[in-house]
Amino acid sequence: MKNSLFTYTLRIADDSLILGQRLSEWCGHGPIIEEDIALTNIALDLIGQATSLLEYAAQVEGKGRNADDLAFLRFENQYFNTQLVEQKNGDFAVTMVRQWIFDTFRLPFYEALQHSADKQLAAIAEKSLKETKYHWKHSSEWIIRMGDGTEESAKRVNDALQLLWKFSDELFFMDDVDRELMSQGIAIDLESLRPAFNERIQFVLQQATLQLPDSKWKLNGGRVGRHTEHFGHLLAEMQYMQRAYPNMEW
Amino acid sequence: MKEHNLADLEAAFNEKLKQDIRIEPKDWMPDAYRKTLIRQISQHAHSEIVGMLPEGNWITRAPNLRRKAVLLAKVQDEAGHGQYLYSAMETLGASREESIDDMHTGKAKYSSIFNYPTLTWADMGAVGWLVDGAAIMNQVPLCRTSYGPYARAMVRICKEESFHQRQGYEIMCTLMKGSEEQKAMAQDALNRFWWPALMMFGPSDADSTHTQQSIDWKIKRHTNDELRQMFVDATVPQAELIGLTIPDKDLKWNEERGHYDFGEINWDEFWQVVSGNGPCNAERIATRLKAKEDGMWVREAAMAHAEKKKAKKAS
Amino acid sequence: MAGKDWPLWEVFIRSKVGLNHKHVGSIHAADAEMAVENARDVYTRRSEGISIWVVESSQIFASDPADSDALFEPANTKIYRHPTFYEVPDGVGHM
Ligand SMILES: [Fe+2]
Ligand SMILES: [Fe+2]
Numbered sequence: 001m002k003n004s005l006f007t008y009t010l011r012i013a014d015d016s017l018i019l020g021q022r023l024s025e026w027c028g029h030g031p032i033i034e035e036d037i038a039l040t041n042i043a044l045d046l047i048g049q050a051t052s053l054l055e056y057a058a059q060v061e062g063k064g065r066n067a068d069d070l071a072f073l074r075f076e077n078q079y080f081n082t083q084l085v086e087q088k089n090g091d092f093a094v095t096m097v098r099q100w101i102f103d104t105f106r107l108p109f110y111e112a113l114q115h116s117a118d119k120q121l122a123a124i125a126e127k128s129l130k131e132t133k134y135h136w137k138h139s140s141e142w143i144i145r146m147g148d149g150t151e152e153s154a155k156r157v158n159d160a161l162q163l164l165w166k167f168s169d170e171l172f173f174m175d176d177v178d179r180e181l182m183s184q185g186i187a188i189d190l191e192s193l194r195p196a197f198n199e200r201i202q203f204v205l206q207q208a209t210l211q212l213p214d215s216k217w218k219l220n221g222g223r224v225g226r227h228t229e230h231f232g233h234l235l236a237e238m239q240y241m242q243r244a245y246p247n248m249e250w
Numbered sequence: 251m252k253e254h255n256l257a258d259l260e261a262a263f264n265e266k267l268k269q270d271i272r273i274e275p276k277d278w279m280p281d282a283y284r285k286t287l288i289r290q291i292s293q294h295a296h297s298e299i300v301g302m303l304p305e306g307n308w309i310t311r312a313p314n315l316r317r318k319a320v321l322l323a324k325v326q327d328e329a330g331h332g333q334y335l336y337s338a339m340e341t342l343g344a345s346r347e348e349s350i351d352d353m354h355t356g357k358a359k360y361s362s363i364f365n366y367p368t369l370t371w372a373d374m375g376a377v378g379w380l381v382d383g384a385a386i387m388n389q390v391p392l393c394r395t396s397y398g399p400y401a402r403a404m405v406r407i408c409k410e411e412s413f414h415q416r417q418g419y420e421i422m423c424t425l426m427k428g429s430e431e432q433k434a435m436a437q438d439a440l441n442r443f444w445w446p447a448l449m450m451f452g453p454s455d456a457d458s459t460h461t462q463q464s465i466d467w468k469i470k471r472h473t474n475d476e477l478r479q480m481f482v483d484a485t486v487p488q489a490e491l492i493g494l495t496i497p498d499k500d501l502k503w504n505e506e507r508g509h510y511d512f513g514e515i516n517w518d519e520f521w522q523v524v525s526g527n528g529p530c531n532a533e534r535i536a537t538r539l540k541a542k543e544d545g546m547w548v549r550e551a552a553m554a555h556a557e558k559k560k561a562k563k564a565s
Numbered sequence: 566m567a568g569k570d571w572p573l574w575e576v577f578i579r580s581k582v583g584l585n586h587k588h589v590g591s592i593h594a595a596d597a598e599m600a601v602e603n604a605r606d607v608y609t610r611r612s613e614g615i616s617i618w619v620v621e622s623s624q625i626f627a628s629d630p631a632d633s634d635a636l637f638e639p640a641n642t643k644i645y646r647h648p649t650f651y652e653v654p655d656g657v658g659h660m
Contacts (some may be wrong), residue, residue: 021310024318027325028306029537031545032571033299033333034592034603040326041606051315066313092548138602145595148558149551156547172411241313241371248428250313250371250421277630326610333607337591340573346593347570403590410611551594553569559596 001184004177006060007080008187009121010070011177011223012113013053014081016128017071018231019102020046021238022089031092038138041101044132052124072242076232077225084167085223086231093146093156097164100139105171106132108196109188117185140204144166147208158210165213171197172218267468272398275341283467286460287397288342289358290469292349296334296360298328300353300534304368305377313371319550320417321374327414331407338399354539356526363450365528370424372432372439378418380440380447380485387481388451391471398479400469419488427432433493440489441497448512449520451478457517572621574600576608579616586618594619 024045030036054067085102089095110132113125146157172190181187205211223228242250259278266273273279302325309325312318321437336346337496345440352358363381368374389411392404417505452474473482482501491498500513571593577586589608594600600619615619628636644650653660 024309024322027322028302028329029539029541029544032547032593033329033336033546034599034607035545035596036302037326037329037333037606038602040322040329041610044322044326047315047319047322051319054315064560068335071315072313093542141598141602145552145555146548149555150547152547153551153554237310240311244311245429245431248432250317274630276627323610330607330610333592334590338592399590445594549571549595552599553571556596556599 001180002060002062004180005118005186006057007177008181009053009057009060011080012076012121013050013057013070013104014079015085015102016046016053016081017050018081019085019099019233020044020050021234022085022087023095023099025089026095039095042135042138044170045135049124049128049131052127056120056124068242072239076227076235077229079222079235080225080226081174081222082167082170083165083219083222083228083231084170086227086234087164087167088230090160090163091156093153093160094163096139096142096146097157097160099135100143101164101168101201102171103132103136103139104200104204105138105193105197106169107200108193109190112188112193116188121186136200144208144212147205147210154209157208161210162213166215166217166219169218170222173220173223175224192205267396270394270396270468272401273396274398282463283469284342285465286467286469287400288339288349289462290350291339291342291400292334292344293359293361295332295339296350296353296358296498297364298332298335300360300364300538301491302328302332303382303534303537304364304366304530305374307368308371308374311371312374317374317421324378324414324417327409327410331410332404334406335400338397338403344396348502348538348540350538354535356535359524361450362520362523362528363446364534365523365531366443366446367529370433370435370439371441373443375418375425376437376439376443377422378414379422379488380418380443381450382411382414382418383485384447384450384481386415387477387484391477394468394471396468422494426494437494440494444497445515445519446523448478448482448515449523451475451481452517453517453520454518479509482512486510571595572623574619575622575625576600576604577618577620578604578608578614579627580614582615586616589613592619601603 020043022048023039026039027036027043030039046169050071054070057163058065058070084098087094088097107129110125110129114122114129116122116125143157146153148154172194174190178187178190182189201212260280263273263279263283266277273283305321305328307323309318309321312321336349339349340346349358353360356509363384368377378425386408389404389408393401393408394400395404422436422440425432455461455475458474461470461473465473485498486501490501498513500511502511503509523531526532572595573591574594574597575591576589578589579586592600592601592607593604597619601617604617604619605614609617640646
């Protein structure tokens with residue numbers, strides 16, 4: 001149970017951490033100052049969520065590691081984020097589609113998790129839900145603007161959807177970790193979130209005059225530590241200081 | 251409506267300056283005053299925006315979660331400052347995007363300090379402590395500048411700046427309490443940023459073309475050299491307190507003046523960097539230009555969608 | 566630049582319950598929803614607000630400073646509009 005809770009918490013934490021890391025790459029490079037600030041706000045929310053979750057994971061593990069150790073000193077296959085969130089930023093359309101798919105999942109997920117039997121996770125979910133509502137609104141509006149904007153934006157957002165949709169199913173990945181914790185009212189039955197997820201996806205796509213890719217092909221692996229090639233590079237950058245100068249205060 | 255002749259208007263304007271009454275957007279103002287303000291505010295705004303890049307360079311490599319969040323928030327603040335300032339500039343009838351284009355073509359300047367590279371994590375400390383410190387020195391008097399929207403933007407900015415300098419100094423303190431490697435890293439950062447930080451106050455008063463007029467208009471409140479001296483006096487004890495050495499063999503306390511004497515600035519370097527030959531000038535401009543060009547389709551899409559929505563509502 | 570720049574919006578923020586919205590500055594946005602969000606991200610990063618109004622800058626019509634004598638001075642002489650114009654006996658207390 002302790003191991004499962006540790007892994008479960010890490011899966012949530014790593015999604016926030018890695019997406020926050022990706023979004024922070026935009027800082028200073030956004031399409032317009034206002035949006036630069038908005039993307040950074042979302043990144044900050046996600047890094048904040050990751051920090052709370054990693055602190056809790058460290059506490060659950062009880063081996064003297066802290067949140068920073070977990071964030072910066074694990075090996076690639078010990079991170080359990082979905083492959084979706086580690087995908088490269090690409091153009092603004094790729095970044096926003098990635099964000100939107102993720103937010104659309106996170107919204108019903110946190111709604112459910114705030115009632116978890118685990119008080120700590122419930123509290124983090126309750127706080128994060130408020131942030132996620134805003135993220136979802138923001139990303140959804142952009143999907144609509146791009147889809148129903150110019151010819152170029154419609155093409156770009158459609159390409160992004162083709163590129164990323166195959167990673168969306170992994171958000172619903174469950175294994176023994178989930179089933180063990182579900183029996184104790186801690187974990188969420190992710191299957192139960194699908195209707196809310198699909199409904200929200202369709203609601204936005206319709207306004208954006210976009211359609212999901214025909215292919216039903218799905219990819220996964222991140223939840224069990226198997227990542228895409230981009231991930232090693234992301235970690236090399238993120239972990240640089242801690243690896244180059246071990247055991248120091250910053 | 252009353253008819254005013256130019257002399258009356260000018261007299262009324264000068265009277266307001268004399269009484270420290272703020273000039274507001276719709277008030278009459280001399281053309282040269284307006285131009286000077288647009289130049290200074292836009293230059294200031296561009297500096298905030300370009301200034302995001304050297305620190306942005308380390309966000310993805312920040313050594314821990316706390317530092318990562320702090321740096322993100324700090325760099326985001328700079329974007330906010332750019333935004334406040336462009337907003338003040340736009341009250342004078344200037345266009346933000348045109349003014350940004352002027353920066354990209356080199357017609358408009360930004361602070362030269364951002365043309366220096368950030369090579370190690372300690373540079374995040376040095377930049378926050380020295381660069382934001384120097385910026386605060388420049389900016390606090392501007393809270394009383396004569397143009398209302400500019401002054402109000404500066405009040406907001408100054409409130410936010412104080413955390414910037416503190417977080418930078420905190421990074422330096424932490425490094426100076428750390429390993430030998432960390433101490434060396436901090437000293438190296440100070441060595442590289444000290445002189446460029448002093449250059450941030452601009453050419454010495456003797457060579458400054460705009461200073462006197464700006465002071466008469468109460469746009470500026472102190473000369474470049476006065477501000478530079480204030481900065482040196484404030485910063486030297488902060489360095490000593492944590493065991494850092496200011497890289498200037500001529501630096502010493504002058505009892506008589508009640509100020510530190512310091513060495514000659516390399517003005518040749520200053521003018522070279524200003525004119526585009528610093529280590530990162532080309533790269534900074536290229537980065538900002540790329541952001542603008544890559545973002546063009548995004549901005550167009552949003553406009554196109556807004557127009558479609560409006561049309562739908564109307565029909 | 567090809568295409569149009571996003572229009573400018575003036576931003577008004579209510580900082581606390583019970584206070585008026587106050588002008589704080591401006592932002593650029595393509596539409597009203599975006600204007601509110603951009604205003605939130607730019608002007609309330611430190612919990613400076615609980616409510617936001619935005620209005621397209623081009624929609625604001627301002628009084629002309631040259632008219633300020635005609636507009637505002639006439640009120641200066643109408644001191645009978647202020648309670649301190651009237652004398653009441655000391656013993657009456659607060660009125
Ligand atoms: Fe700033
Ligand atoms: Fe700053």
